[in-house]
Amino acid sequence: MYEEYRMKFKLIGFDLDGTLVDSLPDLALSLNSALSEFALPNAPEELVLTWIGNGADILLARALEWTGRADEFQGEKLQQLKQCFSSHYGKNVCNKSRLYPNVRETLEALHSKGYLLAVVTNKPTKHVLPVLKAFKIDHLFVESLGGQSLPVIKPHPAPLYYLCGKFGLYPYEMLFVGDSKNDILAAKAVGCQSVGLTYGYNYNLPIADSQPDYVFDDFAKLVEIV
Numbered sequence: 509m510y511e512e513y514r515m516k517f518k519l520i521g522f523d524l525d526g527t528l529v530d531s532l533p534d535l536a537l538s539l540n541s542a543l544s545e546f547a548l549p550n551a552p553e554e555l556v557l558t559w560i561g562n563g564a565d566i567l568l569a570r571a572l573e574w575t576g577r578a579d580e581f582q583g584e585k586l587q588q589l590k591q592c593f594s595s596h597y598g599k600n601v602c603n604k605s606r607l608y609p610n611v612r613e614t615l616e617a618l619h620s621k622g623y624l625l626a627v628v629t630n631k632p633t634k635h636v637l638p639v640l641k642a643f644k645i646d647h648l649f650v651e652s653l654g655g656q657s658l659p660v661i662k663p664h665p666a667p668l669y670y671l672c673g674k675f676g677l678y679p680y681e682m683l684f685v686g687d688s689k690n691d692i693l694a695a696k697a698v699g700c701q702s703v704g705l706t707y708g709y710n711y712n713l714p715i716a717d718s719q720p721d722y723v724f725d726d727f728a729k730l731v732e733i734v
Contacts, residue, residue, distance in 0.1 A: 526708030602642035
């Protein structure tokens, strides 16, 4: 009975940026490199932090709004900026980024205990696997979903419903872990429990405000609830 209760979660889903990986330095570097190529001012890293979480298109939209020159970037010129940013980031996915403390050890422990692990991120899909491979953790995950994997992204619950369907799970058999209100809202919408991590980005707002089921400041604490 006790062991059955302990395994109530069969799958644990994770956000990527701000949850597993501190990618802010490389995202800011790539963004500013792209802005510079279009003669736009560079944004301080602490400001870029507040723009992360809704995918690359929204990141660039927020940056352009900040420059005050968003009206200049429509149609083909906007696409050129997007491609420029994507190109820079593709070359710098693991330049200054790092795994947060205890992430590797905790993921390995959960994997060894038989939990299915998955990544659900709003990051462009083509950059997800390169990041996981760069940190040599790609083999720990049974699925990785990025911003273009499905028609919608978090906070829409579709990516989490997709995981339930693919692996034959009820929502209550899944736990979702993230640093952003988008993660918590998606979990609430699908009906699974959630963990909010305090060390991530979340637009510089307290993750506790989103009312996750658990709030942790250390990734390693995950093992205490599974």
